[in-house]
Amino acid sequence: MAEILVMKAVNAENEAFARRVRERLAEAGVLMINLMSGPGAGKTTLLEKTLGRLGDRYRFAAIEGDLFTDRDARRLERFHIPVIQLNTQGSCHLTAQMIEAAIEKMPLAGLDFLLVENVGNLVCPSSFNLGEQRRVTLLSISEGSDKIAKYPKAFRTADCLVVTKLDLLPATDFSLAEVAADFRVVNAHSPILALSAKTGEGMTQWYQMLKTWKAEEDARPRVA
Numbered sequence: 001m002a003e004i005l006v007m008k009a010v011n012a013e014n015e016a017f018a019r020r021v022r023e024r025l026a027e028a029g030v031l032m033i034n035l036m037s038g039p040g041a042g043k044t045t046l047l048e049k050t051l052g053r054l055g056d057r058y059r060f061a062a063i064e065g066d067l068f069t070d071r072d073a074r075r076l077e078r079f080h081i082p083v084i085q086l087n088t089q090g091s092c093h094l095t096a097q098m099i100e101a102a103i104e105k106m107p108l109a110g111l112d113f114l115l116v117e118n119v120g121n122l123v124c125p126s127s128f129n130l131g132e133q134r135r136v137t138l139l140s141i142s143e144g145s146d147k148i149a150k151y152p153k154a155f156r157t158a159d160c161l162v163v164t165k166l167d168l169l170p171a172t173d174f175s176l177a178e179v180a181a182d183f184r185v186v187n188a189h190s191p192i193l194a195l196s197a198k199t200g201e202g203m204t205q206w207y208q209m210l211k212t213w214k215a216e217e218d219a220r221p222r223v224a
C-alpha cells in the first residue's frame with residue numbers, strides 16, 4: 001500500500017514537470033516525439049535514417065536516454081544536430097524532469113522536431129509522460145508476436161505502432177496479423193506501420209507520418 005502512494009507522488013510530480021515541458025515546446029513550436037521499445041528494437045537506427053532523410057527539410061534535435069554510456073548520442077554526432085545524452089544511472093525510464101533539464105540546454109527556437117529515445121524497455125517508460133505531443137512504440141520482428149499482450153501499456157498509450165526489422169520476417173514465425181489484432185485490443189485508433197530501416201521498405205510511410213504530425217501541430221492554435 002505504501003509503495004503505491006510513493007508511485008502516485010512521483011507521478012504527480014512528473015506530471016507537473018511534463019506540463020511545463022509541454023508549454024515550453026508549444027511556445028517554441030517544437031514537436032517532441034517519445035520513442036519507446038525494448039532494447040535493440042531499432043530506435044537509434046530509425047533516428048539515424050530519419051535524420052539522414054529529413055535533415056535537410058526540418059530542423060531536428062535529439063535526446064538520448066540510457067542507463068549508462070553515450071553510445072547512442074555518439075551515433076548521431078555525424079548529423080551535426082543538438083543532441084543530449086541523458087544517463088539515468090540505472091533507472092529504467094526517462095522522466096519529465098530530466099527532459100526539462102535537457103531542453104534548458106537546447107536552442108529550442110527554430111527547431112521543428114525533438115526526438116527522444118527513451119530507455120530501452122517495454123515496462124516503465126510508458127508510465128511517465130515526458131510532455132511529448134506524440135508517442136511511438138516500436139516492436140521488432142525478432143521480439144516475437146506476443147509482446148503486445150504481455151506489455152499492453154506501452155502499446156495502449158502509443159500514437160503509432162512501428163513494427164521494425166521487417167526484413168527479418170521470413171526468418172521468424174512472427175505474425176503481423178496477430179500483432180495487429182492484439183494492438184487493436186488495447187489501442188483502437190493509432191496507425192500501425194511495418195518497416196525495415198535496413199532495406200528501406202515501409203520507410204516512406206514513416207516519413208509521411210512525421211510530416212503529417214508536424215503539420216497538425218503547426219495548425220494547432222497557440223495559447224497566448
Ligand SMILES: Nc1nc2c(ncn2[C@@H]2O[C@H](COP(=O)(O)OP(=O)(O)O)[C@@H](O)[C@H]2O)c(=O)[nH]1
Nearest residue numbers: 039040041042043044045120165166196197198
Ligand atoms: N535486420 C535489421 N536489423 C536492424 C534494423 N534496424 C535496426 N537493426 C539492428 O538492430 C540492432 C539494434 O538497433 P538499435 O537501433 O541500436 O536499437 P535500439 O536499442 O532500439 O536503439 C542493431 O544491430 C541494428 O543494426 C532493421 O530494419 N533490420
Ligand SMILES: [Mg+2]
Nearest residue numbers: 043044072117
Ligand atoms: Mg538506442
